[in-house]
Amino acid sequence: MKVGLQLGYWGAAPPSNAQELVLEADRCGFDGVFAAESWGSDAFTPLAWWGSQTRRVRLGTSVAQISARSPASLAMHAMTLDHLSGGRAVLGLGVSGPQVVEGWYGQPFAKPLARTREYVDVVRQVLAREAPVRNDGVHHRLPYDGPGSIGLGKPLKPITHPLRADLPIWLGAEGPKNVAQTAEIADGWLAVYYSPRVGPMYEDWLAEGFARPGARRTRDDFEIAASCQVVVTDEPVAERAKLKPSTALYIGGMGAPGMNFHAELFRRMGYGEAVADVERLFAEGRREEAVAAVPDEAVEDVSIIGDADYVRERVAEWQKSGVNTLLVGCRDAEQLSSVSRVLDLAA
Template sequence: MKFGLQLGYWGAGPIENAAELVAAAEEAGFDAVFTAESWGSDVYTPLAWWGAATRRITLGTAVAQLSARPPTALAMAALTLDHLSAGRHIIGLGVSGPQVVEGWYGQPFAQPLARTREYVRLVRDVLARESPVTSPGPHYPLPYPAGAPGSTGLGRPLKPITHPLRADIPIWLGAEGPKNVAQTAEIADGWLAIFYSLRLADRYEEWLAEGFARPAARRSRDDFEVAATVQVVITGDIATAVDRYRPSTALYVGAMGAEEKNFHADLYRRMGYAEAVDEIGALFREGRKAEAIAAVPDEMVRETMIAGPPDEVRAQIKQWEAAGVTMLMVTARDVATIRRLATLV
């Protein structure tokens, strides 16, 4: 089992002690540090800024949103960071949701699986640098087709001027549904599992196995990474820990997605919390945020949390490892917690 530090995306301002946290994670033996983006801070600038002070720790995006950049632009950022970090980059990608994709980026959300497959293929083509990059589309046609709206017809196939340090920079995908997880196993090098649940571990393995069984699968289960976002809390007061993370669970289930399409809500329904999910979502839509948070059952928060005294936490980590998780992505926000977590594995 490995630890990754998930710095996430910023709220109203930067994470003030982020540089200190990254330094502590590297010193403590954490394997990786990750940044994220929503509709505020971007994913690459903080990663490069904070990562510049490190020498060993892997630098990952979890996740870079597909609609934020064309695949060639993502590949440019990735090959640049990989050079600057001497080959320590992980590309983590995700489709986000229709509210962000269409509301913030002004892009269509339709066919997220097909878009992901095409996007990943183009990123790999850029990094391979074997020939000028072309694609028939339909989502990312290269060059832009002559005769298409606004086209001059003058586009020509190109390959990167800069030679990538690695043609095989790992690509990990954020995925929640069965089809998306299966495709992740087929085309990616790792799975970024948000809200991983031991209750669903057998189903996850079935979805992954479907992808590994496909003829074009890149990897097998033996060399595939499963990085699970999880709160790891060393405490004798589990009730207080649950209360601390209850608002986050409520937010993702009830407000981070449309009523008609919320992938986080769908995942918790698979865990068996359909009734609570419906109530939380209804309360958020009515503007009753405090009541929505109060409606989250304790066990729903505990579902995706590792908490307890040190020996119990170690035992729970072993359970997650036995279930197939290879990295725990934690959101520690103080140096003491990072150092303490490092003693658990």
């Protein structure tokens, strides 16, 4: 099992100890460092800034939102980071949700699967640099010939020669159709709120994608990177309680009414009644009660918290269920080092 450090996205200010964590991850055997974005900090700049002092870890976006940049612009970011890091970039992409896409980026959210497919195709054309980039699709037309066009657009190849044409592209996906498409067109899947207990369900969705004509990879060379809080502790109850506020936020407040993909994940795990309670309480502004309504079992399903033996046992379960990489958020260097020691990452 590989382990990556998940930096996430910033709150009101940059995390004060991020550089320390990144360097410790590079030193003690973590496989990668990943950064995210929502509607504040971006995913690429932290990797370039803090990652510039690393020598070994992969530098990945988890995730970069496809509505934030045109696919050609995103490919420029990726190949620039790949050159600067000596071929260590991982490009993680995701559609986000309608509130962010339409409310923050001013882009339409409809048809996210089709938009993603076109987006990935354009990025791969840029990275391949075999011919001027064209796309005749509906969502990312190149050259652009829609409303406002003056008809002078020219198909172009990137001036810079990409370091790797096969720079890995991972997709964040949550529903069955999206996961199946990810298996078909991507190199890896970024799974959020993954639970080994429903691993067979995910394997069915993935199998559908791998079976499609022209699928890029097989199950054997496809990477599943799952976000998972890993805490080595003798007080698991207290540590799980610390995760409930963020879990309640994602279930109750990080999606539009009737379209919350995170809430659907927990419903598929069998927590439908609790999800309804959290959503209702969150919508009524009763956030403390919403946090209290998150079941202990739901947190335990999607995290690994306990003593060293328990952590090793649970990591083995996640690996057996198909996960190749755990993306772990660490609040300090001590937590990061404890994960490394227990899982023998530096060996």
